[in-house]
Amino acid sequence: MYPFGTPTVVPAASFDPVKDANDLRKAMKGFGTDEDTLINIICRRSNEQRQEIHRQYKTHFGKDLIEDVKSETSGNFEKLLVALLRPIVEFYVAELNAAMAGIGTDEDVLIEILCTLSNAEIHTIKNAYLRSYGAHLESELKSETSGNFKRLLVSLCNGNRDESGRTDVTAAQQDARELLKAGELRVGTDESTFNMILCQRNYQQLRLIFAEYEKMTGHTLEHAIRNEFSGDIMDGLIAIYKCVTNKSEYFASRLHKSMAGIGTNDNQLIRVIVSRCEIDMHDIKVAFERLYGKSLRSWIKGDTSGHYKHALYALIGEQRSS
The missing domain is CATH 1.10.220.10 (Annexin)
Known part of the structure; x- marks a missing residue:
């Protein structure tokens, strides 16, 4: 049924976007916020379904769902819900832009996105990037990187990999x-x-x-x-190597890196879970436990808290509790 892996978030069977929109409005109206309702709806619908809820919310209440969520939540919980409510292409485009904005470049983000997508996905993202920021993604990559790493990213950005599956x-x-x-x-x-x-x-x-x-x-x-x-070019080539040999292990290593050491890289944790939960998050969980000897859930439990933690549990297909 799922040729590319096993997701942990699938389309809700008896989906009613009008009811979901109403329930979300009720959860955020008046004094206090019912965060559990936000989690149960936003984290347990496919991206396509979330976009339909977004449209119905605006139609029925004349308000933007993302803006309401922003005003009613905060911190990483807010960041996660907003990421889920964006169309996935817009989410990738925003992540790429943020990785290149300001002083310094987050090369890890560029590698993670450009080394793991198909030709069609890269072309879609390039077009969306141009629409959103009025700049060509390739030009931005060229101005933000240098040397062999720049050439690697430009090659990937062309989205010209042979995808025939033929071997010789x-x-x-x-x-x-x-x-x-x-x-x-x-x-x-x-x-x-x-x-x-x-x-x-x-x-x-x-x-x-x-x-x-x-x-x-x-x-x-x-x-x-x-x-x-050495450096970024080495990281980029190894990312391609790992995605070819075992993509689930590559993303498991990204999740581990986001939580290992002092402090949690929540942007990375959110990006991997949001981008993979509808593709192969179950396989990534299995790879994570095989590589690190503990479940992904147990790592999330130790590195996050509150509603943010429970939302992440929902997205990786784990039940709430403690």
Whole structure:
């Protein structure tokens, strides 16, 4: 039923957007806010259903649902609900813009989004970015990044990866040899070869190339990338490698990174959960527990609190309690 993974948020079966809009209005009207109702509706509907609720809310009450949620909630709980109420394309566009706005650039966000989307998704986001900000995403990336990392992002931003799914062992062996010659068999690194192969070949073909590389060298291409590169370009190439070999593990590692250490990177935690809950969050949960020995729920319990925590539970398909 779900070819790309198992989601934890699915469309509500007996969906009534008018009732949902009314219930949300009641939850926010008058003194105090019924946060449980906000969670039960906003976190347990698909993005498409949330957009319909948004329209009905405006039609019935002449008010904007996002603005009302902003005025009735605060902190990370507000941030999470607002992210859920945006169309997913708008959400990605806002995240990309925020990653490049102001002083400094959040390269991790650029990598996470551009390294994990399909050609069609990238083209949709580019068009939406232009509409929202009056600037071309590619131009913004060029002005905010530099060197090999800039070239990697521009390649990904073109959304020109082969998506045929066709594989060719001979071609895989040839590409593996080219990667070996471009990296480990020379002084210095020919970054353009890594860029070209990792940004253009389809995922099935890349898996073959990685297997051939390991046969030739006795170690993974990830090992070679870590030896040959550093900084943002290394992170970008490894993100592509991990998405090809096991996308669930890649996103599990992003969630872990958001909660490990001192303090929680709530923007990252929210972004991964909002963007994956309708795609493959169940698979990410399984990968998380396999990699880190504890459930994702237990990590969220330790790193968040209150209504924010319960909203995250709902999105990852966990029941409330304590």
